[in-house]
Amino acid sequence: MENKTPAVKMRNITKVFAGKVVANDKVWLDIYRGEILALLGENGSGKTTLMNMLSGIYFPDEGTITIDGKDVVIRSPKDAFALGIGMIHQHFKLVDVLTAAENIVLGLEGKLDLKTAEREIREICDKYGFEVDPNQKIYDMSVSQKQTVEIVKVLYRGADILILDEPTAVLTPQETDKLFAVLRNMRESGKAIVIITHKMHEVEALSDRVAILRHGQFVGDMLTKNTNAQEMTNMMVGHAVTLNIDRPEPVDPKPRIIVEGLTVRSEDGIVKLDDVSFTANAGEILGIAGISGCGQKELLEAIAGLQPVEHGSIRYIEDNGEEEELLGKDPLAISNMGVSLSFVPEDRLGMGLVGNMDLADNMMLRSFRRGHSLFADRRFPRDLAQTVVEELDVSTPGISTPVRRLSGGNVQKVLVGREIASAPTVLLTAYAVRGLDINSSYTIYDLINRQKQAGVAVIYVGEDLDVLLELADRILVLCGGKVSGIVPGRGASKRDVGMMMTRLGGNGNA
Amino acid sequence: MHEKTHNPLIHISKRSAMPWYTAWAIRGIALVAALVVCAIVSVIVTGEDPFQIYATIFEGSFGSSRKVWMLLQNIAILLCVALALTPAFKMRFWNLGGEGQMLVGGLATAACMILLAGKIPNWLLIVLMVAASILAGAIWGMIPAIFKAKWNTNETLFTLMMNYVATQLVAYFIILWEVPKGAGQIGIINQKTEAGWLPMLFGQKYMLNVLIVALICVAMYVYLKYSKHGYEISVVGESERTARYVGIKVGKVIIRTMLLSGALCGFAGMLLVGGTEHTLTTTITAGRGFTAVMVSWLAKFNPIWMVLTSFLIVFLSRGAGQIATNFGLSPSFADILTGVILFFIIGSEFFINYKLNFRKHEAKEG
Numbered sequence: 001m002e003n004k005t006p007a008v009k010m011r012n013i014t015k016v017f018a019g020k021v022v023a024n025d026k027v028w029l030d031i032y033r034g035e036i037l038a039l040l041g042e043n044g045s046g047k048t049t050l051m052n053m054l055s056g057i058y059f060p061d062e063g064t065i066t067i068d069g070k071d072v073v074i075r076s077p078k079d080a081f082a083l084g085i086g087m088i089h090q091h092f093k094l095v096d097v098l099t100a101a102e103n104i105v106l107g108l109e110g111k112l113d114l115k116t117a118e119r120e121i122r123e124i125c126d127k128y129g130f131e132v133d134p135n136q137k138i139y140d141m142s143v144s145q146k147q148t149v150e151i152v153k154v155l156y157r158g159a160d161i162l163i164l165d166e167p168t169a170v171l172t173p174q175e176t177d178k179l180f181a182v183l184r185n186m187r188e189s190g191k192a193i194v195i196i197t198h199k200m201h202e203v204e205a206l207s208d209r210v211a212i213l214r215h216g217q218f219v220g221d222m223l224t225k226n227t228n229a230q231e232m233t234n235m236m237v238g239h240a241v242t243l244n245i246d247r248p249e250p251v252d253p254k255p256r257i258i259v260e261g262l263t264v265r266s267e268d269g270i271v272k273l274d275d276v277s278f279t280a281n282a283g284e285i286l287g288i289a290g291i292s293g294c295g296q297k298e299l300l301e302a303i304a305g306l307q308p309v310e311h312g313s314i315r316y317i318e319d320n321g322e323e324e325e326l327l328g329k330d331p332l333a334i335s336n337m338g339v340s341l342s343f344v345p346e347d348r349l350g351m352g353l354v355g356n357m358d359l360a361d362n363m364m365l366r367s368f369r370r371g372h373s374l375f376a377d378r379r380f381p382r383d384l385a386q387t388v389v390e391e392l393d394v395s396t397p398g399i400s401t402p403v404r405r406l407s408g409g410n411v412q413k414v415l416v417g418r419e420i421a422s423a424p425t426v427l428l429t430a431y432a433v434r435g436l437d438i439n440s441s442y443t444i445y446d447l448i449n450r451q452k453q454a455g456v457a458v459i460y461v462g463e464d465l466d467v468l469l470e471l472a473d474r475i476l477v478l479c480g481g482k483v484s485g486i487v488p489g490r491g492a493s494k495r496d497v498g499m500m501m502t503r504l505g506g507n508g509n510a
Numbered sequence: 511m512h513e514k515t516h517n518p519l520i521h522i523s524k525r526s527a528m529p530w531y532t533a534w535a536i537r538g539i540a541l542v543a544a545l546v547v548c549a550i551v552s553v554i555v556t557g558e559d560p561f562q563i564y565a566t567i568f569e570g571s572f573g574s575s576r577k578v579w580m581l582l583q584n585i586a587i588l589l590c591v592a593l594a595l596t597p598a599f600k601m602r603f604w605n606l607g608g609e610g611q612m613l614v615g616g617l618a619t620a621a622c623m624i625l626l627a628g629k630i631p632n633w634l635l636i637v638l639m640v641a642a643s644i645l646a647g648a649i650w651g652m653i654p655a656i657f658k659a660k661w662n663t664n665e666t667l668f669t670l671m672m673n674y675v676a677t678q679l680v681a682y683f684i685i686l687w688e689v690p691k692g693a694g695q696i697g698i699i700n701q702k703t704e705a706g707w708l709p710m711l712f713g714q715k716y717m718l719n720v721l722i723v724a725l726i727c728v729a730m731y732v733y734l735k736y737s738k739h740g741y742e743i744s745v746v747g748e749s750e751r752t753a754r755y756v757g758i759k760v761g762k763v764i765i766r767t768m769l770l771s772g773a774l775c776g777f778a779g780m781l782l783v784g785g786t787e788h789t790l791t792t793t794i795t796a797g798r799g800f801t802a803v804m805v806s807w808l809a810k811f812n813p814i815w816m817v818l819t820s821f822l823i824v825f826l827s828r829g830a831g832q833i834a835t836n837f838g839l840s841p842s843f844a845d846i847l848t849g850v851i852l853f854f855i856i857g858s859e860f861f862i863n864y865k866l867n868f869r870k871h872e873a874k875e876g
Contacts, residue, residue, distance in 0.1 A: 306754060332757030343755070351755050354748040361741075365756045368741050376738045 005069070006030035007161060007192045008054065008085075013063035015049055023049040025216045026063070031161065036183060036193045038207035038224070042236055042437030046216040047196045051163045055087035056080035067161075086159030088150045090166050094138045101134035104153045117156075124155050128185040131178075143292055144175040151182070161192045168202060169434070172291050173465060173498040180206050198437065200229040201466065212236055237439060245445050245470040247489070248453055251283035253473075255317050256457035257303065257326075257426060262312035264298045264481075272298040274481045276312070280457045282425070285448065287472025287489060288461040291501055295481040296461045297346060300428045303459070304343045305331045316426075342424035344416055346431050346461075348408075352415045355404030359385040359396065362403055363418050388417030392443065409440030416447055427451050430461045445471060465494050479504050522864050533862045540858030544851040551850065558837055567847075570832030571825050581821075581828060583716040586723040587782055589820040591802035593723075593730045593813055594774030597767050598651075599803075600734060600811050602747040603658065605768065607669030608775050608799025610676035611650045613792075615643035615776025616783040617680050620790040623699045623706035623783070624687055635706045639784050640777070647776015648769045650676065655768030659761030673799070677792050684790065698788050708785040719785045726774070731813040743767055775799070808855070826851055 008031035211221035264273040301307035363381035385399040472489040477500040549560030598605035654668035711717035809815035830844025
């Protein structure tokens with residue numbers, strides 16, 4: 001492999017945003033055919049920016065891109081396609097009401113010939129081992145099927161340099177294995193593949209070569225077999241880090257929230273939660289595992305009073321043993337009852353925070369009602385913002401910066417900081433570390449653990465099974481809106497939990 | 511030039527925040543550029559001396575003390591409507607029904623003046639006029655708000671259509687109250703008694719209007735910026751999901767805010783009928799409900815800046831009118847000039863928010 005010439009050479013690539021944020025600083029990158037390259041780096045290290053320049057979404061301020069020895073200029077995604085470069089983004093760009101085949105040919109020039117297209121799609125699928133029905137509508141598909149359509153779309157358009165931006169973030173372990181098998185087939189047929197990921201074990205399992213970025217600069221690349229997770233992590237972060245997540249023993253666990261027979265339907269009548277029952281204990285982390293869209297969101301929102309419920313009950317047990325029904329109450333009513341319930345939702349900027357408001361005004365979301373005055377107290381949120389910035393080490397120009405300008409990790413610190421500031425007794429978190437780099441993730445795990453030790457009942461919805469298995473005291477597995485099982489976190493096997501995610505109870509041959 | 515192998519000539523990128531003085535410098539440059547273009551257009555089309563045309567524009571607003579008061583009076587009403595629309599806009603509720611809300615406010619005022627004049631003391635009449643106009647505007651604003659809150663109807667269309675209903679309603683009452691019978695118009699109401707006419711203040715006919723609107727302006731600024739309601743409005747406007755998440759009752763905020771918005775529009779209608787025009791026609795609002803949209807947007811929903819933007823727009827339109835009179839030009843020519851100036855002012859916002867990057871000539875490496 002060492003003697004090959006790179007398919008893509010990026011040299012001295014520099015990209016500066018808004019005149020001051022240096023996203024990429026003289027980055028070098030080689031991409032080879034017949035190889036899977038893992039592009040690693042913390043949040044904000046410039047991985048996605050770099051790949052966006054290759055796929056024509058951004059235009060570099062400086063530097064050259066060479067493809068098969070020829071200098072090229074990529075001004076638009078169209079140019080990129082003409083050069084055989086295709087990118088699969090984290091957010092799929094598919095039209096729901098069209099079929100897979102229709103989505104794949106959408107926007108192509110020339111005569112529309114779905115029959116031929118379908119045949120060609122099937123050929124591609126057979127060649128690499130995809131499972132796609134060209135006539136299936138997108139809205140009928142699972143996340144993993146949608147992703148497959150995106151990949152086939154790129155291949156259909158003739159791409160032989162593929163870029164995948166965090167493709168496994170939305171997949172179950174089984175689906176991930178399938179994706180990896182397909183990617184290996186593509187590698188064998190001589191395609192160049194780049195995958196952006198945060199998960200070390202995937203890098204080790206899949207890639208041939210890793211390239212690492214740190215703060216927009218190229219740190220180095222090497223063959224995967226010559227390195228290990230610890231070394232790669234150290235290179236990403238810039239200093240040595242430990243990769244173990246603490247799991248202190250539960251503190252005096254006693255029931256805090258008892259959910260019984262919870263059934264939720266979405267607005268269009270689909271059952272999202274089906275007869276879900278469980279108990280969340282104080283001083284304990286209850287992990288919720290499941291394929292995305294299996295009712296995790298509805299479950300948390302039902303507890304938080306944001307989701308209409310068909311039937312069931314959600315009881316809150318106070319320290320003195322008194323029980324109160326939370327169902328049918330909105331967030332205001334719940335807090336008026338004196339229940340201090342904090343919720344870190346999945347959609348940070350669309351629900352938990354207001355992107356256009358500054359840090360102080362976002363802190364005010366929880367406190368603005370205080371007092372009887374017509375005017376809101378602005379002093380308290382300002383002080384709180386200052387405290388959160390200092391204690392959680394939020395990197396921001398100041399507390400009057402709109403939160404949408406902060407990076408993902410800092411946005412999450414602001415949100416978590418505000419939610420735990422109210423000394424909650426229940427803490428709900430959804431994908432608390434999604435998209436966060438290693439350092440920020442460990443900060444969040446640490447904060448959650450401290451809440452647990454303070455006697456808070458933590459419900460932690462996660463997608464990374466490795467983390468759930470290390471962090472949670474008990475794991476509730478959801479499958480299609482039903483409880484597939486509740487297992488203790490200590491000693492649970494990833495394989496079993498993965499099985500339970502795809503099949504109720506996890507029995508049988510999945 | 512071999513386009514294919516070169517960087518694009520221009521690419522557009524979003525700016526980060528720009529200091530306020532740079533932003534205002536850009537707006538200033540836009541205004542100057544607009545005046546230059548206007549001058550060129552004037553010379554080509556009319557052959558008149560552009561400086562005289564500018565002098566005339568100025569004269570339109572500041573030519574005499576009467577003109578200054580007309581300017582102030584027009585600013586006051588326009589500003590009042592813009593202030594009324596602003597809380598709705600901050601909530602991203604596109605209230606395009608300012609016209610209708612003003613009209614029903616004016617209608618309620620006229621009804622009081624016509625039906626109650628002479629029957630009750632004048633001060634009571636004015637109090638009733640104020641109350642009736644506020645109530646009428648509030649109802650007109652609340653109807654689309656309720657539909658939005660309950661069934662998520664599109665407020666833009668709804669408020670717009672309410673304008674036509676209001677116009678027809680006014681047309682009906684004009685026929686009912688027309689003086690003399692068959693004239694098809696109401697004429698000046700209570701011309702002899704001046705019952706229900708807003709009183710003069712310090713010997714100035716329009717002083718009261720101006721003072722009231724100035725007060726509303728400051729109050730609106732404080733309301734939006736410092737009150738709990740103002741904060742709720744911002745949160746609902748930015749993200750309804752976030753609002754629900756923290757327990758803000760979105761429907762309640764929408765209805766409450768539109769009550770305020772409609773009430774203030776209705777009050778503006780009262781100022782128009784009771785304070786300046788003393789009559790009622792279907793076109794009495796002169797499109798202010800729509801012009802105010804621009805006033806509010808140009809000022810980025812900041813009530814204090816709105817004083818400036820409403821001044822600018824009234825100044826331009828009065829100047830344009832003056833040109834038409836002095837030079838015997840068609841009023842459409844004045845509209846062209848106003849259009850050119852607004853084009854530049856609105857266009858300058860593009861340069862404040864975005865940056866054009868021109869290709870740099872650089873030595874290419876091999």
